[in-house]
Amino acid sequence: MKKLLLLLLLGSTYAYGQRSFTIDETVFGPSKFSPKNLFGQKWVKGTDAFSHLDASYQNLMIRPSKDNWQSKELVSIAELQTALTKTIPNEQFFLRTFPTQYEWQDANTLTFTVNGKETVYGIAYNVTKKDIQITSNVPSTATNIEYSASNAQTAYLIGNNIEITTANGEKIQVTKDTVNGIVNGSEFTHRQEFGITKGMWWSPDDQKLLYYRKDETMVTKYPLPQWDTRVATIKDIRYPMAGMKNEEVTLNIFNTQTGHYTTLQTGTPKEQYLTIASWDPNNEYVYVGILNRGQDHLKLNKYNAKSGELVKTLFEEKSTTWVEPQHALIFTPGNSKQFLYQTDRDGYNQLYLYDTQGTLIRHLGHNDVSVIDFKGFDSKGTKAYYIGTINNGMERQLFEVELKSGKTTQLTQKNGTHNASISDSGNFILDQYSNLTTPNKIEVITKKDGKSTNILTAENPFTGQIDIPKIEFKTFVSPDGKTPLNARIIYPANFDSSKKYPVMLYLYGGSHAQLVTDRWLGAAGYFDMFMAQKGYVVFTLDNRGSDARGRDFTRVTHRNLGESEMADQLVGIEYLKSLPYVDSDNMGIFGWSYGGFMTTSLMTKHNDIFKAAVAGGPVMDWKYYEAMYGERYMDTPEENPEGYKKTSLLNKANKLNGHLLIIHGAQDPVVVQQHIMDFVEQCIKAGKQVDYFLYPKHEHNVSGRDRIHMYDKIAKYFDLHLKK
Template sequence: MKRTFIFSFLLLGLASALTAQNQKITLEEIWGGAFRTEGMDALHSMNNGQQYSVLNFDRNSRTTSIDKYDYKTLEKVETILSSGELDGIQYFQSYEFSEDESKLILATEVESVYRRSTLGVFYVYDIESKKLTKISDHKIQEPTFSPDASKVAYVLDNNIYIKNLEDNGLAQVTSDGEKNKIINGVTDWVYEEEFSFVRAFDWNKSGTHLAYIRFDESEVPEFSMDVYGQSLYPTQQVFKYPKAGEKNSEVSLHVYELASKETSNVDLGNAYYIPRIQWTSDKNKLSAQVMNRHQNDLKLYFYDAKNKESKVILEETDEAYIDITDNLTFLNDNSFVWTSEKDGYNHIYLYSKEGELVNQITQGDWEVTNYYGFDQKTSRIFYQSVENGSINRDIYSIGLNGKGKVRLSSGNGTNDAVFSTDFTYYINTFSNARTPYKYTLNRAKNGKEIKEIVTNEELRSALTNYELSEKEFSTIRVNGNDLNMWTIRPKDFDSSKQYPVLMYQYSGPGSQQVANRWNSSNDYWYQMLAQKGYIVVCIDGRGTGFKGADFKKVTYQELGKYEVEDQIAAAKQLASLPYVDEERIGIWGWSFGGFMSSNCILKGNDVFSMAIAVAPVTSWRFYDTVYTERYMRTPQENASGYDDNSPINYASNLKGDYLLIHGTADDNVHVQNTMRMAEALIQANKQFDWAIYPDKNHGIYGGKTRLQLYTKMTNFIDQHLGDKIEESLELKEIKN
């Protein structure tokens, strides 16, 4: 009896283990956070280069603290500040040190405005005296210390103010700010979204001058969105949104002198855009990057605040467009580091303070993908690149003279770094398709790993219980190009059977979806679909990034032409494979990807039988100036480029099953796109499915929204691609 019991127990255990290894992924797990990775909170490297600070939140007491850690030991050294010590503040949501680390700005009651902009109630905390000072009784934007931490500049109601922390005096720098008309010191909607910054003012090195951009959006057309909310009557959100070909804000650059309280206008010629301003290492020299409307002529100006003269130091032109970056770095002598695609690939250059080229620091038929900074002490540049293949990322250092390059990372996949202030250490984040995020402490000199910080071994172990398929990387030859591709097949894939295929798409200019990195939430969804019997494929076609300027910019003035041609051609190749059911090839995408999936099912209606488009652009005439005109010029100049590639003009081509999804509060890609697409399909007498999410923005999230959304998409895929999976598999076997 005893032996029988043990044997039965072993059998039960074996059965349980086998069952565990075949556990199926569910949508509830994906959107409930079951596969969330452990990471590191954003850290601030202290000036000494040996320590860093992190914002920690205590869930039990609901208090926050700023804690200091040692790089060498990773042990906590001290608590700089806890909200439990403060009167009137239960917790703060973020913090910022002054340059000398003597004071902190604490953010409370933060609320979002748009993608990057926020409003909040802010305080200054003096670390030595422990004095807490409220900056303003109102919700303000972008409070920023002067270099000596004696003042804070901020924006309130589109005007700039400077608070003197020593005597609580308040200086109003501008007074003409007005909603939907004049903005001083922070960006308008389109600058924030497309030039990726909010704070449009900057202190000089001595704190004697404040430079700022003024936006006159008086003549920019207004866009309004209904907000349904919970009240009896909906409200409207009205804001300035310049659509392609319409008027932009008129921008101007100004410098305010604190001593005289005088404001000077900076002459920038016929500047149409001012996407970056930055004071140089010289306290009197302000730099400004200026572009024309086509964004193919970039000028770097130096303005001398002393003699009030401006001069073009550097100019770059391109037949297509020039991307704006945050890589401009001034050395002590005011020479500067700059990145450019002028040799056909994105590389790092060194220029003298007069704007003369000293040397090209990096070169080769590969791209620099991130610039980390310059170590003045060792005269070395730190950067990330795709030297090890366009789907991988590695970290390197190199001398300012372009010699002595050292590869610091070792793992084959995606490496990223956060360096200590003095470039002694860096925290490396590594992942690939098989390895969840791993954080390690490394020496910046040689990349040597000092110790592991976070490994995500618990997640890796938990995933061994699931039926997961390998993400296979390859290339596919399409229209004369070798395109990067990944494939996820069912775990029990059998080449003698036939499977439906779902293609995922984005393809926005310079983007990348085929990358050797750890799973996003969508990857788990693809695994779930593979468990159901689908093959999931993603291909980065022409126009995507990190393979050189020519490959990326071939789509100029024709967004949606070559990208769609590549997806259709790739789908035809997939359809020719013996294990693919050519009658069941679907495609889906979000935003630019929704634009792509819509075009694919319309222009490739003989290949694609199903498409899902989430928050799609359906005509580039509806999208904003900065993004659209960068790649298309204006509709007035390039009407055919706009109309020949807009899904709303091909509604009559629809043959397959089409699901259209949008949030009504999408301030980015307006629901107007979906409404006009729906009307075009209705007038073409085409049947389609759609889902509208009330008061949801471009991300369509909140509460159980994502779970409901992905349940809807999964059901749609099952209904139109998967309802005959078993039949297809059995039919193939019979044929064989």
């Protein structure tokens, strides 16, 4: 391994208080000590004013630019309650807070939902007239609720079938499948990979519903024992392991005006992934990303919505590693013949402007900025806005790009993590950000001259209460000699560099996650700070394979999960061991899920470093993991036998050294219990001791008050083995 190079000390933060966190506050501290904030911030459509809830959540406030952004009450919860009672007298509504998930339909109308006894009501509230219109009503048992563009129709699931409630209250039964394993309209299609967050899409004209129909009858059932009866029962889930039979999915269209069904002719093989489904603004076509099971070849296809026939393959995207579509097409306002497509094919996830014939008009990418969150267009449809990464993924800033020229401007400048949006006029930016030393700041920026008006500056919520340990960012270089790696170190309470301290290294390391960013507290968790207050050096590093750093940063892990990741973690470990105040004989490591896999990998493959470890919900062998995620990175066991053998921990249990506690949820449908059972069995055969603790009623994560129990167990485990 090349000699570690410490490149950059980005900053540190201190706060002075009276005490350390309690174990309960490792879970409930984020809400108890959250910086002051304004919730429900939204630009009012067509105006230069924004709204938000007041501190009590009882009133909706408005801040117009003409009043220099001063706050005044717009709607009270009492007014809303009165209007609801008047409009729906047969229901009793007891609103605790003003609806937080509201939207502006126009400059005078709010839309939101409220729950009745057995009904969920869609509401349109006129803030001037103070009256209500009911836009929809669906049973309280409904799930996956999807409202049409004008709220005229509402689709939802009852069990695995789709119903629609029309504007006049008529119910339409769209699907009537009763076979176990046939699921309609669910967002849990392809196990929610490929950016899938919904299973139904209304056409812009409100008349047609596009939906997934998932057939998983051929997928192996996996048993999850249930302990809530005297004699335990079995709950079966459909779990397609890597290389095994996968689900078969179709996309269908139901026309509410004619009752006609259309199936998109997406072709064969049936085991493919139907991604980024998008309606054409003119209601005539549906666009679908057809991804092969090998996940290295994507076709963006255009289908006739009336016949279901393939019109054209607009373009294809291939890779020697994987292609991972994550975002539906975004059609440009005022031009239904152009859309934005997101891909990292040129190195970073960026925007590409295409026409509907598949011709690339313009690459709208900027330097090494990755698009994180698309924020919409200006009122003329000539500019687009997005939150993008800078500073090697450490920061999030707002960018503007001109569609005609591709000229890109960074609109926010202060270092940190920004969440910002533009008023409809394009004149103002509502910006909220934090960084390592700034808990929370909200301001309005005048786009023309960059001048800002402070709306809120939150004080440090720990001042006078909690002693927050010192936190620093550090940057290292990967063993490839060129790639920067971001890290965070939290120093023990009352740190004394002449003393030696044990270490807790916390990691994740897998795809779609980033633990170190320039935001409040450096994005450190409360348990991390709790352990630092107990006298540990707490260290975290984002290795190659993790998020927000571009294609090449991620693809290095292909077919060998854990190998490059461990090499990067070892850079940080060598740094820790070089510090005079680190007790390198008493180092511990903790990670969950992919982090649990990384933890166990290091305890077996580099077994002379850590004295104690905690692995939560760890993958022990990728052949037991589900196909959608696992095959993207590892291919199938048949295609990559050496990779599966190399990354498996079942055949390395005999190398385990030190104290390892494995924690798992007994109902885990993600990393099934077989991973740990087989690993424990191999430990027994090898004569290796391992500690195992099961949370009977939890799935992949331990939540609620039981999470306090879990953190207490982890802290005591490290204290037992690492403190002299």
